[in-house]
Amino acid sequence: MKLSDRVQAMQNSPIRKFNPMAAEAKAQGTKIYHLNIGQPDIVTPSVFMESIKGFDQKVLAYAESPGLPELQDSIIDYFKTFDMSLDRKDILITSGGSEALTLVFLSLINPGDEVIVAEPYYTNYLTFIQAADGVIKPVTTYAEDGYKYAYMDRLEAAVTEKTKMISIVNPGNPTGCILSREDMRVICDFAKKHDLWILADEVYREFAYDGREMTSFGQYEDVADRVIIIDSISKRFSACGARIGCLISKNADLMANVMKIAMGRLCCPTLEMVGATALYKLDPAFFSEVRAEYEKRRNVSYEALKKIPGVVCEQPGGAFYITCKMPVENTEDLLVFLLKEFRENNETVMYAPAEGFYATPGLGKNELRIAYILNAEDMARGIELLGKGIEAYKAAGHK
Amino acid sequence: MKLSDRVQAMQNSPIRKFNPMAAEAKAQGTKIYHLNIGQPDIVTPSVFMESIKGFDQKVLAYAESPGLPELQDSIIDYFKTFDMSLDRKDILITSGGSEALTLVFLSLINPGDEVIVAEPYYTNYLTFIQAADGVIKPVTTYAEDGYKYAYMDRLEAAVTEKTKMISIVNPGNPTGCILSREDMRVICDFAKKHDLWILADEVYREFAYDGREMTSFGQYEDVADRVIIIDSISKRFSACGARIGCLISKNADLMANVMKIAMGRLCCPTLEMVGATALYKLDPAFFSEVRAEYEKRRNVSYEALKKIPGVVCEQPGGAFYITCKMPVENTEDLLVFLLKEFRENNETVMYAPAEGFYATPGLGKNELRIAYILNAEDMARGIELLGKGIEAYKAAGHK
CATH class of the missing domain: 3.40.640.10 (Type I PLP-dependent aspartate aminotransferase-like (Major domain))
Known part of the structure; x- marks a missing residue:
């Protein structure tokens, strides 16, 4: 009564596996800026x-x-x-x-x-x-x-x-x-x-x-x-x-x-x-509007990220993600810290740690992905929280 | 640029592969009694x-x-x-x-x-x-x-x-x-x-x-x-x-x-x-009504099938299918005949040939599956057409 080798070799979704921890934080009344999943906030056309x-x-x-x-x-x-x-x-x-x-x-x-x-x-x-x-x-x-x-x-x-x-x-x-x-x-x-x-x-x-x-x-x-x-x-x-x-x-x-x-x-x-x-069948004008909105969000997000000391990334040209190298050794550990310990005004932030995005062992541990799927103001605040979270993480003795 | 071995080893759905032939018959104005697919005609609860x-x-x-x-x-x-x-x-x-x-x-x-x-x-x-x-x-x-x-x-x-x-x-x-x-x-x-x-x-x-x-x-x-x-x-x-x-x-x-x-x-x-x-959440009364309707259809279908000389089957106790042995050598050939040549009052019938339902080579060639998903009257007519189709098929020299 064994399972298949293939399913046992699979990993849990590195994007979704932190959801239970986020649910716990929410249950305690904490607001989470969800930069972790590609779920846009744009209204579905009627x-x-x-x-x-x-x-x-x-x-x-x-x-x-x-x-x-x-x-x-x-x-x-x-x-x-x-x-x-x-x-x-x-x-x-x-x-x-x-x-x-x-x-x-x-x-x-x-x-x-x-x-x-x-x-x-x-x-x-x-x-x-x-x-x-x-x-x-x-x-x-x-x-x-x-x-x-x-x-x-x-x-x-x-x-x-x-x-x-x-x-x-x-x-x-x-x-x-x-x-x-x-x-x-x-x-x-x-x-x-x-x-x-x-x-x-x-x-x-x-x-x-x-x-x-x-x-x-x-x-x-x-x-x-x-x-x-x-x-x-x-x-x-x-x-x-x-x-x-x-x-x-x-x-x-x-x-x-x-x-x-x-x-x-x-x-x-x-x-x-x-x-x-x-x-x-929607008019392409729908895309132009949406595109302009995302371009604005990208600009805001990229600017906010560059303000965090030690972040390495180029401004991306498409989709609605930014992956970057962070000034910490392990972004999964950082995320656990953000969800369990860090709060500012009872708010925190969530992203997708990048280690699961690499096949080569050891790569990506210090990288993360942000989805800029919230409005510009929320993106700025979410990334600000990320920066402050890193400060607190380091102040707590983490590397 | 090859395909995988697994996909090449797969068969086309023996239930759906005759659909193009049926579409052709319909385009010519022929009414087809679809006893080939488990698509009930019961109204979806509102x-x-x-x-x-x-x-x-x-x-x-x-x-x-x-x-x-x-x-x-x-x-x-x-x-x-x-x-x-x-x-x-x-x-x-x-x-x-x-x-x-x-x-x-x-x-x-x-x-x-x-x-x-x-x-x-x-x-x-x-x-x-x-x-x-x-x-x-x-x-x-x-x-x-x-x-x-x-x-x-x-x-x-x-x-x-x-x-x-x-x-x-x-x-x-x-x-x-x-x-x-x-x-x-x-x-x-x-x-x-x-x-x-x-x-x-x-x-x-x-x-x-x-x-x-x-x-x-x-x-x-x-x-x-x-x-x-x-x-x-x-x-x-x-x-x-x-x-x-x-x-x-x-x-x-x-x-x-x-x-x-x-x-x-x-x-x-x-x-x-x-x-x-x-x-x-529907009341179980919904099932009782549907069950009574299908039981009636099963009874009518089974009676109609037993009227076709040479058919072998037991009355089934559940689901909405009857599989039986038919008095022909190849039910795929018979189906092609029904869709391409046989008509009565510009009507014909469709079922699922059973050969594709067997892993053992050679089995099922003379069997077919009927889904009793139409009302009792249509089931009786559909199976009547099947009986008449077999007569015509044999009269045309097929075995």
């Missing part, structure tokens, strides 16, 4: 609930396994603004980007196969890859260099005969690093040279700042057969609780095989697909 | 949509990974009527029973581990087990014997050193076979003797006819640490499109490890969990 309220079928029946055709069509239209021409058969609707990732790894990875991933990485990638008995082959990146990874020599150093794919989040979680057109070209050439799949998680596509272009790996014709795009309404439309994402690929063989698993799980929730259909 | 419409949070945020506490609580209350005492920590809310099954197999199965399953089985089990690189070890059952499988000698003949668990659907899909208390005792003793997990998929729990008792493996104290229950609102409340199910176990080690994967996929859709909370 068309989402309105279209769901309009659903009037008497029987809430199974949907077709690939997803509601209306939703596929509104995704097709959305991608036209990126000069991409998709068909319904290229799109599988999934339960969030998370399910799309699980399906991809199960469909591509044999036990022991390697996936090249820049570290620090979105920690759940490790879980999804381990679920398929795959292995992360990290390309280490550095705070001093803005966590950039599109260097041909560093990528090539990670290739072995077991390498099956390169997995990218662009704009990046947890670093906010965003690829330029030149960077994307490097990655396409790298994938072609070594005959690799490119998994492009682009759920933060619209979160590109300082006038940067919004891009997609789906725009590169010469790698069309090897690109798999992950999309999601969670961040873009502040609809994380809807759990609607999709997997997009022009590779018919891949899609046919992914569909075998997708048929097994039957379908995604009908109502949420109805709501998502309306969201994908 | 409290589901009403409670969702009452959801008024401005931001549709991530839920906690284990699920909405209110939903867990209403599941706890529901199981009290089965004399089962559950805690929140015993319950993980999942995207339908399907996700619960995937999580269980990924958490228990190492590559090559064997799962004992009575064949014919719900075909998606094969997909879920293959996704975890596991192997189905079938215990063959027979139409002449009502597809019973709770025989200690037959179960023991399937045990090897690779056996990890026994997987049960009770009441059964696709056979409608239902376990007596004595049968359940046999299975519990078998699992204890060979130190196996018991996976009990009980999504059809309330669909027990002829006054049979509704049961759960959760009622057997002596196997509490090895039982994993799968539940779902899909069939019970005719809410298949909601995709809300759950995984229940008193084994804390299992639950802690399953949660690692569940945290990776973040959470289930919030709105659907709100609706499901209301459904689990």
Whole structure:
């Protein structure tokens, strides 16, 4: 009556594992600034609930396994603004980007196969890859260099005969690093040279700042057969609780095989697909407004972070995260201190410690990720608390 | 740029793969009696949509990974009527029973581990087990014997050193076979003797006819640490499109490890969990009414099937399926004939061919599954069409 080796090898989510400690602090009346999870505070556009309220079928029946055709069509239209021409058969609707990732790894990875991933990485990638008995082959990146990874020599150093794919989040979680057109070209050439799949998680596509272009790996014709795009309404439309994402690929063989698993799980929730259909049709003006708001939050957050002595980070160009090196030895210990001991006006702050974002043992212990998903004022206060918390932590004799 | 061996070894859903052919027939104006899929026509209780419409949070945020506490609580209350005492920590809310099954197999199965399953089985089990690189070890059952499988000698003949668990659907899909208390005792003793997990998929729990008792493996104290229950609102409340199910176990080690994967996929859709909370609170009178309706449909369907010369089946005691042996050599060929060539008053019928429900090569070719999910009149007409279709099929020279 044993458990599987794979599940025992998995870690607890380094983002969510401190939640019970936070719940305890809240129960004592402490206000916590949650900079630890990518849960935006932006109001979900009202068309989402309105279209769901309009659903009037008497029987809430199974949907077709690939997803509601209306939703596929509104995704097709959305991608036209990126000069991409998709068909319904290229799109599988999934339960969030998370399910799309699980399906991809199960469909591509044999036990022991390697996936090249820049570290620090979105920690759940490790879980999804381990679920398929795959292995992360990290390309280490550095705070001093803005966590950039599109260097041909560093990528090539990670290739072995077991390498099956390169997995990218662009704009990046947890670093906010965003690829330029030149960077994307490097990655396409790298994938072609070594005959690799490119998994492009682009759920933060619209979160590109300082006038940067919004891009997609789906725009590169010469790698069309090897690109798999992950999309999601969670961040873009502040609809994380809807759990609607999709997997997009022009590779018919891949899609046919992914569909075998997708048929097994039957379908995604009908109502949420109805709501998502309306969201994908929103005027791009919605994004511009949201983008401006996040750019402001990023600026405020970055400025506040730089005020903390010893913090190392570059200003990130996209998504809504900043990862940085902190002037402490262990950010998990610091977080426990913040949740259990530190208070100012009965307030404290929470972030995601970065050690769990690294495959290379020993790295990331002194790093953390902040999500700038609160309004500018709250971000400033949250980071101020972080600075004061570090002072108190050190004053208490910690390093 | 290859796909994984596991996905290539998977089959297309034998239930859904004929859908394109059906769509073609419909496009030509043909009415199809869909006896092929477990999609009930019972109206989804209105409290589901009403409670969702009452959801008024401005931001549709991530839920906690284990699920909405209110939903867990209403599941706890529901199981009290089965004399089962559950805690929140015993319950993980999942995207339908399907996700619960995937999580269980990924958490228990190492590559090559064997799962004992009575064949014919719900075909998606094969997909879920293959996704975890596991192997189905079938215990063959027979139409002449009502597809019973709770025989200690037959179960023991399937045990090897690779056996990890026994997987049960009770009441059964696709056979409608239902376990007596004595049968359940046999299975519990078998699992204890060979130190196996018991996976009990009980999504059809309330669909027990002829006054049979509704049961759960959760009622057997002596196997509490090895039982994993799968539940779902899909069939019970005719809410298949909601995709809300759950995984229940008193084994804390299992639950802690399953949660690692569940945290990776973040959470289930919030709105659907709100609706499901209301459904689990429905008065049991709802089930009695639905049960009486299905019992009527079963009776009509069974009578209609027995009128077709050469059909072999026992009257099933639960769920809403009948699997039977047909007087043709290949029910997939027959289905193609029904969808492409046979019409009466521009009507035809669709069922699920059973070959894909068997692991043993060659078995099930002459069997099929019918879901009695239409009203009694439509069931009678659908099965009448099946009988006439077989006549036409044979008249056309097929065997």
